[in-house]
Amino acid sequence: MASTSAADIFNVNGLVAVITGGGTGIGLMMANALATNGAFKVYIVGRRQSKLDEAASSHPNIIEPLAGDVTSTDSLIQLAETVKRKTGYINLLICNSGQLGPPSSGGDDMPKESSAATLQQISNFFLAQPMQDWNDTFALNCTAVFYTAMAFLPLLGAGNDPQVSKSAMAGVRSQMCVTSSLGGFNRHHLAGFAYTASKAAATHMVKVLATFLGPHRVRVNALAPGLFPTDLSAPLLVGKDATQEGAFPPSFIPGERTGDETDAAGMILYLASRAGAYVNGCVLLVDGGRLGMLPATY
Template sequence: MTDLYQRNNLFSVDGLVAVITGGGSGIGLMMTKALASNGAKKVYIVGRRKEKLEEAASFNPSVIIPVVGDVTSKDALKAVASRVESETGYINLLVCNSGTMGPVTGVNNREVSIAEYAKAAMNQSWDEVTSTLNLNVASVLFTAYAFLELLDKGNKHPAFSKTKSQILVTASIAGFQKQPNQSMAYKASKAATIHVAKNLSSELWPFDIRCNALAPGLFPSELASSLISDSKADPRDEGSFDKSYIPAQRTGDEEDMAGTILYIASRAGAYLNGNILVIDGGRLNVMHSTY
């Protein structure tokens, strides 16, 4: 009975097969390295930039498999799923992590006239707004759909039988924010992404496939670079930010994300379904939000 409480059993991902979109950089790369360092059998990382994927795979090339693919294309998603099926036959975890920030008005709503604000807002590209929704929302749905049968096969495979197969969606605390002067398209897309994750959980439980979501705050990444560029020190070091901005006084780091993915992907997180896990150092506590 004491084995039930051993960390090596609770947080083990030995034998797990995962697919992570956007796994070559940022939060996706942190997840990739965490799984590859702790016994995962295979981690397929999917993205558009071959060089980034290959660089990420060099961390553990026997486990991390780079696959060039466009998650906004049904045909590309089908091709990636087909490759994974031919090489491995199943997956246990799908991480829908690809995303983009979206356009901003570039003006401060407290410092301009309504005419100036309206002009700046209308100058945003319609295509940039819709492409943000396309990547951050629609691609999550179709990535999930493309891998459903492989997730089902994962439930039937004995190599990783500690949990039911799972989809993990990378959302953002932006989905809860009511902060001005940030990308409206991004915030709306992440609110939608959160709702997509909740509804996939409701849709897929009859098939024993779970769905959960992460709502990260600031983590070092290309996506967040503009938000943390003012920090003069390493933004991951405590004291890099005022407590009124982030109560933890730092961004999240590799250990924060590694611990999170190991919890969610292992036996420790097996009872999660429909959960939105906020990991933000307390940021939502000090900003206007709907959380």
């Protein structure tokens, strides 16, 4: 009879993972959670070697830094070759890299409330933004997700092979997780048009990839976090101990706080362990109820 003990179904013993954007924020929270709960190796990928080294110092024998650029096909291929040489396979790929993109308000000539702006002001504000800023946002938040998946697919396949993978967990197929965002469902513009559109695109890509890769025994799921203390959310959290209940009114976040390390750990341990092994094509919203306070679609 299968065990239903939490210690058995939520551990990630022996797992090998790659996390892009793993040196800071939610990516680092997930790396630490996996390392603490039995992972054999967690490769964290980012552009800043110093940040990666600092992040890896908490679990020096488990978390390993790999400098690279996920917007470069050549860099992704090199990263995959490095991991192949070191372990030969992975069980989990987390595409977590992202950026905020150009703003949708601000400046001297654009009122903070768009309803107070004239159409000419709106037109001038957005046409002054370089189109390349939009392209860069989509390149990291969406396009890079696809190319990262393609680069690591053979290693995910090897993770399902008990002849290759030392950490193939019974009943748990290899998986790709994509960090999307509450912003991909939010119909309010304040997170920025490029950010929300790119995250919505990434979320839909998860659904398409889940269908496409299902016959190849690779699962694909999305994480859609709300507010967490990260570099992206820092401007909203100035002067607040934001992870403490009561930091926000329930009209803003019913949970009255941001997410924290425990929340990040909970969402990835669920999906990466036997507990979430039957989950494929899912979008896991972890936002304390924030999306319900906004005009949104989910």
